[in-house]
Amino acid sequence: MNFPTLKNDIFLRALMREPVPYTPMWMMRQAGRYLPEYNETRARAGSFMALAQNREYACEVTLQPLHRYKLDAAILFSDILTIPHAMGLGLDFVAGEGPRFEYPLRSEDDVRKLAVPDMDRLQYVFDAVTLIRHELDGRVPLIGFAGSPWTIGCYMVEGQSSSDYRLIKTMLYARPDLLHRILQVNTEATIQYLNAQIQAGAQAVMIFDSWGGVLADGAFQEFSLAYTKKVVDGLVREREGRKVPVIVFTKGGALWAEEIAAIGADAMGLDWTAGLGKIRRQVGDSVALQGNLDPHVLFAPEATIRAEARRVIDDFGTVGKGGHVFNLGHGISRFTPPEAVLALVDEVHTYSRRMHTE
């Protein structure tokens, strides 16, 4: 592939818990609707899926936040629902309502027919990864990603986002055999999908278990974490002569931090509900931590943004070898003033550089 040489590998080194000169940062959903230039490109593309399925557009929006901010990583512009889309469930993004599947999995027959899609149907994603790697010109690493088997399963059964997850939880308690079959198919598909992203040039991968936190203790381990672990186990972990770190992020999963830290990923993403210091005391230096500023801090005056950023960095601390990647605890809000991010990036870099050299 002949990719340009990587100039800033601080993000990758922090994920591998190696020494770094400052705390690297990126933001979930950093290529998104809070940026006027993103909205402009999306308008040109016509729809969300047209944007995601065209490698030039996907590359353009992936790079946009890097033109504005000194972020330490880029993340592929795509969606966790590309896999169920490729499975033929009929994905549509209804304006103002979010994703919706025309053929959700409701009957035993629906579930029996489900199969791992041919990865050719996802070639547009891999093409985008390769193009972005070239266009990035080695500036920062590129993150690939996928949803966890449980999280994409939620959409596949519910057919859309849900406030109570009644349909999939009914399946979980009434027909666990059917749900296990869906999760097994999703797992195999996700392994192939992430490995193809790595093959195409992704330098780290992240698994978004966005809805793991809605499960009961016990059910989480059986229906979410066990399958996320299978995905982690199936990934290619080295490429182009260096490690490809894996980050696992379970929204609302801090309660299960010790169990999540033990599945073999290099890093664990955390939302804002858990102090990083407390989690480090629980999991030690077994994984790097990524997070965890509440994205709504970005609606505060600059002095507060800077103070809250320092609080997260201080809470993580400098003791031990655990790596820290600064991030928000969830995707950046579409209503965020873009200037607010400038102050955040500056504070994270400046303050942490002082800490790391002290």
Place this chain on the structure above:
Amino acid sequence: MNFPTLKNDIFLRALMREPVPYTPMWMMRQAGRYLPEYNETRARAGSFMALAQNREYACEVTLQPLHRYKLDAAILFSDILTIPHAMGLGLDFVAGEGPRFEYPLRSEDDVRKLAVPDMDRLQYVFDAVTLIRHELDGRVPLIGFAGSPWTIGCYMVEGQSSSDYRLIKTMLYARPDLLHRILQVNTEATIQYLNAQIQAGAQAVMIFDSWGGVLADGAFQEFSLAYTKKVVDGLVREREGRKVPVIVFTKGGALWAEEIAAIGADAMGLDWTAGLGKIRRQVGDSVALQGNLDPHVLFAPEATIRAEARRVIDDFGTVGKGGHVFNLGHGISRFTPPEAVLALVDEVHTYSRRMHTE
């Protein structure tokens, strides 16, 4: 008031961590839309608020689940938004959309004008409590309740339910002084309100911190828990010659279990994300625990409902003196088949009686 003598006080004894012959149970939202007789009464009343504001209707629906099931407690039929309604924020329940306030708190001026409402405006609630006490005829104790200052504050600022709590979190980070003023007024109102319910006959009270779990670590303690503690501190804890136990329930709050257990309430409610055994190991016997079956278990076949109920009871265990009140981890779903609850109540009582006498 001359209330009838209480015949079944097992719920109150479990909350006070006294020995009991079996694990008592009730269900959050047990008087609700899953019951055809509730829907019939609501249709007669015309609207949710008409139902809640009429003591005969409120009494009728409060008693309905007790006619069907051998529950060990009744809970006042009302809503956590009665206080902001009495404050003049213009509450309306829009069909299919939930509660909505006509005058949400958005400006500094809105916040300055906010005041503790005259409790006369909430007399309909206290009248309902007294009527229900008489009509219950001592069968089981009656629980009164209120929202936490933070949780009702969410509705007062957002104006309706929210998926991201952007407006109140913006206030929290940008103008914490305004939010503290709202929370202080809510706290004083809630103390008066719950004490008046106790005065009117409530035999236990529960504080619903339904949205505490959306806050960042640190913010939760400052903007939610500190005010819930003030409410607990301000409550009358004895009445009619016996203790009036206080239950605090923070949805998504299991991460902060030790801190919540330390604010002086008698019991802590838990959602389904945390195993009761794990929480007991953290908090010891300092409080009773209430919970925590996922309400969606009630969509499973009877054998699964019974097995999952036993799992919760076994997880709590029999070691030590901590009391357990069986409950769902959240309100019962409106789609629940009413027959499913029969199996649940039977299993909780039968299985736990065997455990308690072993």
